[in-house]
Amino acid sequence: MTKSWNLPPVPQNIPHGDMPGDKICISGEHIAKAGVLYPRLREEMERLGQERVVVCVCGGSGVGKSEIASVLAYYLRQAGLGTYVLSGDNYPHRIPEDNDRERVRVYREGGLKGLVAQGVMLPEFSLRLRELWQAEADCDPTNAKVDPWLALYQKAGRQTLSRYLGTPAEISFAELSNILSWFHQGADRIYLKRMGRETGCLWYDSVDFSETRVLIVEWTHGNSDYLDGVDIPILLNSTPSETLAHRRARNRDGKTDSAFTTMVLELEQEKLEAQAYKAKIILSKSGELLRYSDYRALMAGE
Template identity: 50%
Template sequence: MTEQSKQVCSLLQAAQKDWKPPTLPQKAADMPQGDMPGDAVHISEAHRTKADAIFPLLLPQLAEICARNPYGRAVITVCGGSGSGKTGAAALLGYYFKQIGIGSYVLSGDNYPRRYPALNDAERLRIFRQGGMHGLTSGALLNPDVWQQLHTWQIEQRDADPTLCADVPWLAVYQAEGRKALAGYLGTPSEQDFDELGQTLARFKNGIDAIWLKRMGRDDAALWYDKVDFSQVKVLIVEWTHGNSDFYCGVDLPVFLYSTPQETMTYRVSRARDGAADSPFVTMVLQIEQRLLESQAHKAKIILSREGKVLSWSEYCKLAVS
């Protein structure tokens, strides 16, 4: 074990003995902020409950991980759907590490899509509709009357509405094939730049002290890189929906915050940042992403319920199917 590893492990081991949740700073600016442009961290009691449950469980696991890294460094991911509490919980974890003398950095995976939000939303819809049209043509279901009705629903943003399928069998085929095509895009390397993020994590774990990090805002003029000083950082916290994905490497300790698609939808509507947040198509997207998250949940080292309860794997499985 290197001297750097020993120092970090010593701090982690000391914290295990007498750690208590610290008093939070009065100023929001004194809390570690994620690096997503335009986002601000708002800490709630729900975030505090989650972070207080997670942090003491991290300490012994991180001690083992940091002991193996010659620079005493480790990567955590806090993942889950929108509104599960990722951003707030990650910020609190960063603050808690600071209080025990360990430097940390909160990195937002939302900086690593291949397209800025408006373009990605358009690409998702294009893929769904193209897949649906292929389903109609391959099933010999497309004719002028079908197209006229479908085109009307597309204009109205209702072509993904499952309630319309009861009396329209061909629409069920359209939606099923569109959904299949969409599932082949969401959370894959076609949508997210996992390679670049994986390379960033590798640089960090290999002891690089100055790393260029990608910044992506909400339009085509908001893309740049910042050079970040990691010389005092030992724990990199990645907060991201896809943080537990199979498509990249470098995460040592995944933490999964469980939430339902309904809870995610409520959060998106309240956020009111993206158009048509409660549309049938967005509902479909959230359902597909939820199944993706659940398929990766077995890799998580820590799983929390919506209420902040630590779940065993069997408890999580029962909750996920209920």
Template identity: 55%
Template sequence: MNKQYNRIAASSDEVIAKLSGAKEKVAAITIPADIPHGDMPGDKVEIGDSHTAKAKTIFSKLVDELEKTFKENKYGRAVIAVCGGSGVGKSEIASCLSYLLEQMGIGSYTMSGDNYPHRIPMYNDAERLHVFREGGIRAMVDAGVMSAQNMEVLKKWQIAEDDANAAHAETDTWFGSYLEGGRKCLDEYLGTPKETDFEEVDQIMKAFKDGADKLFLKRMGRDEASLWYDEVDMSQKQVLIVEWTHGNSDYMTQVDIPVLLNSTPQETLEHRRSRNRDGKLDSPFTMMVLELEQNKLVAQAHKAKIIITKAGELISYEDFKKLYNL
């Protein structure tokens, strides 16, 4: 037993030693565009200069956090969560961080949290919409505004995918109850165990930190035939990076270092507009989903060990609060 303990303790010391001088070394490293990335099937990762620059900025602070974490884990292991809103660069920056760690001799694996919803993307999108609409209709009943006439109008908006448009309440006051009720139910679904298997993700993280040499990790594509598990060798890995919108969720207990890639709602919207080649804007429902997810990110931000803005500036939580007038 003592022999095993000494071997494990030495392993932690060896990992920490690899961090020596890492801050200075990272500046000279060139990150190629075709580095390995997360394990989400079909995920398109396009690494640009802004991603590599942000990753290097984050890395300078990550080194200090990793050293503390490695000391606390007898296996010399740590779990990092890279979280943030839509289009903020989670996959790209997580991949860059993993690459930088590997260059320092520290084994790293990037895992996508998007593999762990209960439903494949198509069905989960449908469930989100169903939850919103069912909650809205029930709210109409509770508010005493359910009628055949109102439902006829609502049906037209639903068919047009415009039934989450707040502007309708200006001309049809009854719509306010539908919108408020639907939004409330949607908020209670998004980023909760109703939508995602947080328990499985937490168990994977714990197994990694407890020294597991191999892990079975889920793969979820976009159709029912694209769902399986791969056995992944973790014997030479000291860091598990989870890239995920919900990486800083209160439903997870095993994340050591949450990294928040902050993007204000305005910045997120501009990004999504810029990458829509056909110029089509997101539907009111999609914008509602993004807003609710953003609210959750803001509420969880106090736990982040590292926060970086879309412009690439490291900020404190106090500075973060000023951005959102908290």
């Protein structure tokens, strides 16, 4: 039986992850979900019996990774367990703006090569693609109804982009795996990467881990096969429709409903589903703990 815990109130402006410029807003929903997760997390930590533990909080866009990780860290610190929250978003090879451009480039180059492989790369298709690129509409499936050949381009582009997203081609998994290894080995100080949103906004900070018992990695790709050293993966689940509804409510970038953004979210969701079997703890969007079989049934019903 899971032990119950008397959790302290969560004040405003508690420490959060180390992504430069990241602004989080912790709501009652985040606190409630962290309250559900915390007893199970402590149970898993006690089962491990390790001096130092690495936890990952992963999930799709807008599911509350940063906020829930911050609240969990607060609870752990209040229990006397030094805790640090590390943002995996510091470890792509490129700053966000450049990486967004690279994603588009990878998709379009893959689509073009797909047309070449099928022997249908006609001059008029090139002209049409330039129009679609200008309008950022080349991955909109409705356009393939007008230009049937575009379906070949979109399929090949999607497959190529999937081989880029969340892989070592996009992210420095080896660097982050080394950090987790050093932490497990008891390192007192570790240099951690900081990545801003502008060119040249990149540096390293020396962080004191001498009193840290728990390292929480909050990151979409925290449960990836490419990342070594995570002891307790926590999956914050969100079905594709729930994710899109949340992004529409936030509408931070004005391109929430763009075909490209939708495709990226779908691909990320596919990767999260493929890795979900490794999660030690799964929490639904509604705040319920799920067994893996429950998770599979929920996603199949979506």
